[in-house]
Amino acid sequence: MLWRFTERFGQRDLTSISQEEVLEFLMNLRMALILAFVSAFSLMPTYLLAQTSRPNILFILTDNLGYGEVGVYGGGVTRGAPTPRIDSLAREGMRFLNFNMETQCTPSRSSLMTGRWAIRSGTHSVPFGGVADGLTQWEVTIGEALSEVGYATGYYGKWHLRNHDGRLPNDQGFDEWFGIPRTTDESLWPSSPGWSADIMPAEEMMEGRKGEKSRPLGVYDVTQRRLIDAEITRRAVSFIGKQAQSDKPFFAYVALTQPHLPSEPNPTFKGRTGNGDWADMLTEMDANVGQMLDAVDRAGIRENTIVIFTSDNGPEFIRPWDGWVGPWRGQYLTALEGGIRVPFMIRWPGKIAAGRESNEIVHGVDMFATLAQFGVAKVPTDRPFDSIDQSDFFLGKTEKSAREGFPIWCAERLMAVKWRNWKLHFYRQDNMFDPPVMNPVPTIYNLYTDPLEKKPTPDSWVVGPSLKIVNEFEQSVKQHPLILMGTPDPYRPGTPQ
Template identity: 85%
Template sequence: MDSLQKVRRGAILALVAAFMAVPALVAAQTTRPNIVFILTDNLGYGEIGAYGGGVTRGAPTPRIDSLAKEGMRFLNFNMETQCTPSRSSLMTGRWAIRSGTHSVPFGGVADGLTQWEVTIGEALSSAGYATGYYGKWHLGSHDGRLPNDQGFDEWFGIPRTTDESLWPSSPGWSADIMPAEQIMEGRKGSPSRPLAVYDTIQRRLIDAEITRRAVSFIGARAQAGKPFFAYVSLTQPHLPTVPNPSFQGRTGNGDWADMLAEMDSNVGQILDAVDRAGARDNTIVVFTSDNGPEFFRPWDGWAGPWRGQYFTALEGGIRVPFMVRWPGRIASGTVNNDIVHGVDMFATLAAFGGAAVPTDRPFDSIDQSDFFLGKRVTSAREGFPIWCADRLQAVKWRNWKLHFYRQDTMFDPPVRNPVPTIYNLYTDPREEKPTPDSWVVGPVLKIVGEFERSVKQHPVIPMGTPDPYRPGGASR
């Protein structure tokens, strides 16, 4: 073989080796999926088309419904009963009662998660993910407890809740007495900064800006070739339930329907951003709500077949829409009625992303990744306790529900039942006719007992606990 032939042969071998290395490189880069988690605010079970809403509520929701067709739709996905507790359990994988976040804060105390808590943002960031948070936080109002302090590279949104947008236009309100909520942004390692007062004008505009920033984050991070976690916390349909000006009058069916059309469009823009980035097949997309529907007129929502709304332990307060899509990994068009809880998202997303979960504290999150992927037929969870604020109100186990208190609406005073009432959710989904199936008390009390034993070893963090929090006096 002459020298020219050797050079050619070497070049060919090098080229073949390079082509053989490409799939391995691509595989290494795509092993960990991107994650887009879309959380709505007070969206009832029956609002969107895939759950019987959509056109029956005045506006079709084709983009949201597409997730149900292209992924898995859950009929028995549950959250905690209020905004802050649900967001806390999603973020920490722990019941909110453990973290001092069992209730919506109303001022006067240090609100939100202590820095001792480990968030899913921190876990995925430590695993190499780019992390962005866009929208309502409700887990801390000041530097040290905002998303950029809790594992997110950047954030934009509101620290608390949307009803505060009504303050500046309320008779008698004064910023000297009660400062207005601010729309804010921040980056990891730097203080967050206020951008504008969150008033009724900004309330109509904010979800469009949340969506715009989330879309920008997805495109930029996908181009950088780094796995990303985009947590998109829309403010709709929380009261005041009003649409963006560009959607007002769009449906002809009023503000609620116009808002629903806008929400569907915003979700569609996020899905399109994933597609444009060429990341569809390697991106997990989740769509859900933080709790049951609005109760205040004229903005009251719809819980579908269930009774109750947020702040109650009834199914209408805790059972929410949930869809997850991961093309080629999660079977499309599948529907199940097994119990899954929002608290399970930490362990499940951590498993998908190769992230570690905390081992030094009670961790209530159950890894449902095998269930989502079809590697196991049933959910890894059979039941869970239900708190209304710091009160253990009920326990759900399989298709039964045991209520320790009666409370039909968020404004009804809770009345302790002399004997716990038990409902079979198959035969009585509206929880109106107690059943004498008292044998259910056994497995229910087992769930309660496991929690109580864990609290004896690891006491709950009182609401309003300031930083630095050190369990048992130990440093973090």
Template identity: 65%
Template structure:
């Protein structure tokens, strides 16, 4: 008996041939996912970089970041929350921090940081095959369970809280028996994060160079492995104490602050050079921005440019930050826009550009800005947002208007509730000093407030200090 004919039928051959381009298309989509290098700096004022009126006028030219601006898009109306922790929370979750219990910098005594119920952009990117690394200041939880490697990052190195803690060991009355000094931590997903070195003033000067080195190493490893990467480089400068790396001390001749600015520009340049050297420039989205407005305390005070105020206020100087985005062949080079964008928009925008998913089981305040960034739309997808300072609704920004419900000129003053809201036209009064009588503006502004209040009824806020369950 002859063996049965094993040759496939013509119909099966046709189906197989049809499947080949579909499979190839799936592979191409996976390979086409752009890398992301997200550089976040700490308390960099609007007016510090050369392209924002600073640079040489602040004692240190910023040629690398100025060049990045020319190679991509620069925003003049990028807004963050007035404090560090809320801004970082918003970038990570796409949600206003008031929703997540992360609306203020934690001062101890409560469970700090993001609850595990929140979904981060790193978790969404990991789910579609990205290698994810976090290098730098976190400030969204300082214990196991709430570190970057618990929130979607596969590895991390940095400080869990903030740089002013580097001053502790230098204080004459400080002792580690009372409060343990902050350590620089290192960890991987599924493992306990461990201390590497005490974060003192010596380490404060060195850390950004190390964060840059580790970020580059991570990119090198992922390019070699042919895996798309999401590198979040959270540099610690210029947060107080704004002390430059020893290699930059005296470099500008204009003091520590200018030397630090030169160092910041250099580190950004090192990251950009690595992208070029690895041959992935055209395949990498680069974002550079700050978590909030300028440093306030002397002798490290920053510069908000034409605006008034610093971080911890609802003034433009506390909200507006530098923002540069580059993706060659996709984001038009040399474009400048004054359209309103907010930090919470980063998650849905990056998700759209990478094919990652935005959670659908919770309120997402961010909007997809991909069409705007890619030059397919002249207008931002956003025209307003509420401004919270801690758990107080301080103001609402709508188009070129700002309506203040409280007044607070600096972080050392308590917010003063206003009997009558102050209506500010930011075009004619960028320093927010003279309220107008344009009461018609209250109508669209109060609609923003009402929409938020309605959303809270649908989804109650997570109180600060809420433990994981």
């Protein structure tokens, strides 16, 4: 500014400069500065321009929560404990009646992370007995996609996609993480008769940061099982508060461990309802979700934060921790609706209409493409990508989902195909311990007239569009072979496994 003033008036006596000349000079300088700013802003990279409007994302994933457990899906008080904080997401956002996941924990978490059917990436089954497992480093996660465009990323809770360095959350796109690398039933091991760490080492809680090795924090036993969701919530709340003060949007992926067996509440909630451990656990879960929602409000970022609440698959089958599927039949590890249809609510004030609900089909695999669209991030183009962008549907620009159906695997077995309101079953299996039995001919169920999937319908024309889904998948496998379970790093397409 001094340079400009000197250039204009430097050769004149200051007493000879009129007030009108000074005002004109200042107005011209103001316009020049505005034009310079606009010019610089227009030359800024697109991803930097978008960053100021990118939403924060709080993704809350529960473990084995059945369709009928929380209040707005028919549970809550009918299960012994109201869930007002979770239910508020339906009132303030959108509730889905036909949101689907894969049939078990590891595959559902894999498809959420990669936007690909888990059978493609060698994560089609829960790994038992210490077998090789996990996502290869070749896979691109939603954490990596959002991190690449400037998001701060945090993962808190159950991972279940490998328990060794190289395949933990901090190796797969997350700036920091805390939780368990495998699953919660292993917390029973240390107190089981005959167990020995020499035979099967106990699972440990872990934490890590990007670029560093994760470190163990102690054995995950029943005592820690009761405490862990409180710690997951505490760390998530801290991350939200810290990142809200930064100049970066955040992606907080919070994988609570409840109500996976053993479904035991935190000691501070024990006996709270008077209706048993299950109701106390449900009250604890609702309170933990409430803490995270309060953290968003306290940070003043409610309007620019997407909040999602869902489950990884259907409920427990093993008593006394068995859950409830509402109007459906079946549990996890089956292709019945109770195994795959889960609660799902999303809130984004001013963007997603409050109180809206839909029975249109959406699958968890669609979260990658949809969240990437909201975050202005890229999706992989060098591999089969099963995720469908549902952003227009979520935002109310259309009342129709972009998905009409999907294949249903249990492990490596194609169990069924869901298309619109029909299910085509290739196998019959009523619960996780029943052996799957191949049907002589595929059986067809109309989910509108037979939600329990007990009365086959003669609508054989449905076989055509259902098999089209199968054929499209099989054609993609011919060009891009499946990654086998236990494939080591480094993996590259076309290399021997």
